[in-house]
Amino acid sequence: MDNQFWMPLFAALVAASVTTTGIAVISRFQQWGQNRTAYFASFAAGILFSVSFCILLRQHLQKTQRPRLFVDRISADASDQPFPVRMRL
The missing domain is CATH 1.20.5 (Single alpha-helices involved in coiled-coils or other helix-helix interfaces)
Known part of the structure; x- marks a missing residue:
């Protein structure tokens, strides 16, 4: 296999x-x-939200005509300053 x-x-x-x-x-x-039931429920909701957000972001970047330019600008801004990340459009 x-x-x-x-x-x-x-x-x-x-x-x-x-x-x-x-x-x-x-x-x-x-x-x-x-x-600690409330903590477990909050953790599960956070995991579900972040996983679905990552899947949607990946799908969006696959459909974008120039996703590399978008990713390069985010990474360039992130290397200049730790937080907050400011994107130049």
């Missing part, structure tokens, strides 16, 4: 092991988990 099969399989196995470990920890420390 080629590399296109093994990388997704590896990623799925890592995700499954992390999820299983999380379930085991939460079942072991139930009171601790119940006290």
Whole structure:
């Protein structure tokens, strides 16, 4: 089998092991988990938001006619000053 099969399989196995470990920890420390339910929900919402934003940004840059120019300007501005990044258009 080629590399296109093994990388997704590896990623799925890592995700499954992390999820299983999380379930085991939460079942072991139930009171601790119940006290921090809001933190877990906020973390999950943040992950969902940032992953969807990264996917949309990648799709946009693929459809843009000159995405390299956009990326070069962001990286040039980022190297000049740490924060805030000002883009020159």
